[in-house]
Amino acid sequence: KKLTVSLDHCQYPIYIGKGILAKLPEVLQEAGMTFRRKLFIISDSHVAPLYSKQVQTVLEKAGYEVGMAIVPAGESSKNLQQLEHLIGECLRFGLDRQSVIIALGGGVIGDLAGFVAATYMRGIPFIQIPTTLLAHDSSVGGKVGVNHALGKNVIGAFHQPMLVLYDVETLNTLPKRELISGFAEVVKHALIWDPSFIKWLEQNSEELMALHAEKISEAIYRGCQVKVAVVSQDEKEVGLRAILNYGHTIGHALEAVAGYGVYTHGEAVAIGMAGAVRLSTKVLGTDKQVVVKTEKLLHAFELPTQYNPSHVTDELLLQAMKRDKKVRNDEYSFVLTSDLGSVELVRGIHEEQIRTILQEIRGGK
Template sequence: MVTIQIQTQDHSYPVYLGEGLRYQVSKLLSKNYHNILVISDDTVAQFDYVKDVVSSLTSNETNIYTYIIPSGEASKSLEQFGNIQTFAIENQLDRHALILAVGGGVVGDIAGFVAATFMRGIDYVQVPTTILAHDSSVGGKVAINHPLGKNLIGSFHQPVAVIYDLETLHSLSLNEKRSGFAEVIKHACIADENLLHKLMNEVRSFNDLSNDILYDSIGKGISIKAKIVEQDEKEHGVRSFLNFGHTLGHALETEAGYGELTHGEGVAIGMVFAAKLSHREFGANPLPEGFVDWLYQLGYRFDIVRKLDVPTLIEQMKKDKKNSHGTIRMVLVEKIGQPSLVPIDEHVLKIELEQFQKEVVRYVKGI
């Protein structure tokens, strides 16, 4: 087991990374809780991961409650948020209760937001079961979606621990592996050129994701995020760099309809487009030769870009939380490991998106 310590301005917590940790949750908690609410989704529950976690918690002194949401981005809704709050109130949870989020990014986001707001904030622990959640489970950003945009309703609420059992990643579908791996690529792009080249050399398909590669790449991804979060917990500065690829990515997710495009697929497309703008801004292509071909080989879809209306995408991009005084600001990279937040003129954005729609034809056709 590897332990990575996360230090924010007024809070410190461990990230435990290892195998079989879902059976050791009670041992890894820093204190005892009289009431514990386990929140998960129906996909995770079918693999018995919830059962495994609950079994590790069972004692005569602890009341354990379980709430299962439907899997998928659509569950990050005001309605589902209200339902969980009602369940917690009806079961008489108090300010000293604990919420355990067992699942991927959707579960972690909504469970974390429930924890941030129930009784004005209670403890929660992230128990990630996806590659994607190596990013979302660390750093304390919790949120739900609004029909008009992704993650527009949320807060900053740090977990008291992250317990990451790598064994759960082997049950992921191909789509889930692809979605999560995009965030690993993102961390490499903004902070670790050597990691990016290693991934491009060693991962030619998702059958290549061995335990050694997962340990190394996820551990490095978490460490990269930890370093940034320590500098900027509330996203006033460098933390925005973690949103490389997300400005267009979130817009694509919203316009395609939640569930039609995975988060990672949106981010992958967004990174390629951000690199295109980086080339325009800084005069050189920051991505390694063959990067886009590698993404295509791994199965990332580009066709969705051609199907969506550019002015509508831009309106979605205007809702991005990085924007300032009505100006769209995007994370670009001068070169791998050197990100910056750059204002983008709306007219330029329209021209570049329309050109991008034409360029992705090659990857749609597989030419």
């Protein structure tokens, strides 16, 4: 399957399928790459032992000169020290402005390697080879960056990849909890945009959880389709793109307050979506059935819809939401559901309303 991202200043393809890693040289040629260009793989300590050899071999066989750097797996590698280290590795390997960086891994590697590409010699091209389900979200759209001790993703850039190659076979080695985390963003893409995608997810949840190759390709395709539709209308997040933060206001607060790692990103966002849809009934008068259906869909992917109050207090959550860049003055902004498959950004939400919702979504494990 192939999807094309069309932006004002560039255009790039997303390839999705089973066993397509082997096709990498072909798609590089299609993108106009010549063998004289150097390629540099950036991966992490979990993914590299599983897939880097395969990628390297297929590229070397096709005639490319290939280098590689591996960083420790996990969010803690997304920092300025790693950036500097990786730029050193790029220099040592002799990458020039015609060279291409290959991000082989999940969202952490995509963001980090993408930011290396965005900053190395004022920007060189890069390719995304996502290996997590969550990365169907992060590999598309061009947001790249690293964390600062005082905030997540606060150092970054917009830098679009030259192509995305998604081999769904790599998902077979992904730990179950990471897979489930990724489904939260798939479900999010359906909930914000596409009622027919919601229905399809309901009908296919079992096969998707079992990683049926064709179904999972379809889910990624449709999820990317939503992301592409939103990003192509608002690349730099001046308006519409904010809806991609559905579930993330409470979700980010939960991740930060509970401590990173207690909840996966997807678990936190799932709880955040449950909060947002409940808040929608209060603020927009959304039908209660929409809450029931949303939570049922999340549960079908074994995602939580409540948080465990022994991890966090409402007070800390509210404080964290206030620190979030999406909260202005004392007014909270939330992406809320008007109906299944459509959302809108609502400003000026009062703290009292949020407190009520936090009461409703506490109690989970």
